[in-house]
Amino acid sequence: MPKQDLAADLGGDDTLMSRLSLDLTSDSSTSLIDMLDLLPMGVQIDDLDHRTLYVNDKFTEMLGYTLDDIADLEDWFLQAYPNPAERAAIRADWQARLAHAAATQTEIPTIERTLTCKNGEAKVIEFYVRRIGNHYIYLNTDVSARHNDAAELRLLAYTDPLTNVSNRRHFFEIAEPLTAMIGQPLAALMFDLDHFKALNDQHGHRIGDEVLAEVAARCRAVLRSTDHIARLGGEEFGILLPNCSRANAAEIAERLRRVVAATPASSRSGDVSVTISIGGVSVARTPVDIDTLMSQADRALYAAKRAGRNQIQFFDGLDPDSK
Incomplete structure (x- = not known):
């Protein structure tokens, strides 16, 4: 008209x-x-x-x-x-x-x-x-x-600014529906960088930050699209592996360990050798309590540290009295 x-x-x-x-x-x-x-x-x-x-x-x-x-x-x-x-x-x-x-x-x-x-x-x-x-x-x-502004704010609220993976808050928000599903296998991993305090003391915290960021990027690159990695604090990271059996979780953990240990991390002061220790836990069926799951993964991580570092331990293989 x-x-x-x-x-x-x-x-x-x-x-x-x-x-x-x-x-x-x-x-x-x-x-x-x-x-x-x-x-x-x-x-x-x-x-x-x-x-x-x-x-x-x-x-x-x-x-x-x-x-x-x-x-x-x-x-x-x-x-x-x-x-x-x-x-x-x-x-x-x-x-x-x-x-x-x-x-x-x-x-x-x-x-x-x-x-x-x-x-x-x-x-x-x-x-x-x-x-x-x-x-x-x-x-x-x-x-x-x-x-777009709201999306950016949400991203900032849920992302660790140093490593660009999820932060602790987002990790546990993601865990809530995953652990509440009926009858699905679920695995969780926790890892940290071996001798990270010595690395910081020798090279400085700025170099330590660069190494953390590179390790996080390497690990994220080898995970499945459905997996979730987060920096839980300091040099400690958590990973949720939905619909993942114990055997598959062990394979993923080994890929993570190898991808970190295979090549020194690059930094402004040169290459820095780094390894990680990994603790894992898996359940055949959800629902499961996330705090219990992560506590068991944490116990397995400490077992890997005590056993010599740069290795993987799963909670189901631990002495129940060990910590």
Whole structure:
């Protein structure tokens, strides 16, 4: 619909005009469109059959779509939500919101959706929707930056800044659902760097930090995508191995030990030889108490230290009186 025709249509909608607190004449109705084009948010106007009548300049700037791209609701769904399953779910949710608002004579709550722009970029858009007379008015705001900031804050809250693996808090949050699963095998490993205090004393804490970071990176590289590694504190790390048998956990632990011992760690003062000792524990079936599991892995780690370091011990092979 041409903007002039839309302006005349909106100018004749008494309900819309009263809600906008405007008393437009035919001469001034075009100025409404001019004002909408100046708004800092995207504006979309549909009729009651969900045919798109108008989008303002900010809408096109923000999303890339023009009026020709989204002549009706189906065009919008096809382009903004290209994944068929996601599109079906969002369409069903939208229809349910419309039906509820009509049945209860209430307004549609503000909606946030991640949609695909015309150039393929994904953006998080906040939709404020109101029916005014014979039209649906959509006010669209790009809130992607807010979500990105929130995601960065979550990452900072859950990541050890030195090694870029999970921190202790995140480790135990991840452990909660894993240990509560019904009937799944689970293994846990704990390791620390052998003679790390001597390394710090000899090379300094900055070099020690570099070695910690490299060891963490090497270990993360050989773990499965489903495994979770975290720095629990100091030079001590924990690893959760979901759906992992005792035998598989032992294989993973040996890969970790070898990848650390095989090559000296690089640092600004030169290569630094380093090894790790590993303690492990496994359960054939969850649920299991995470504190008990990690306490057993810790006992196994100390057993590996006492046995000479640069080796692996599992809790099921320990003397129950040892520590």
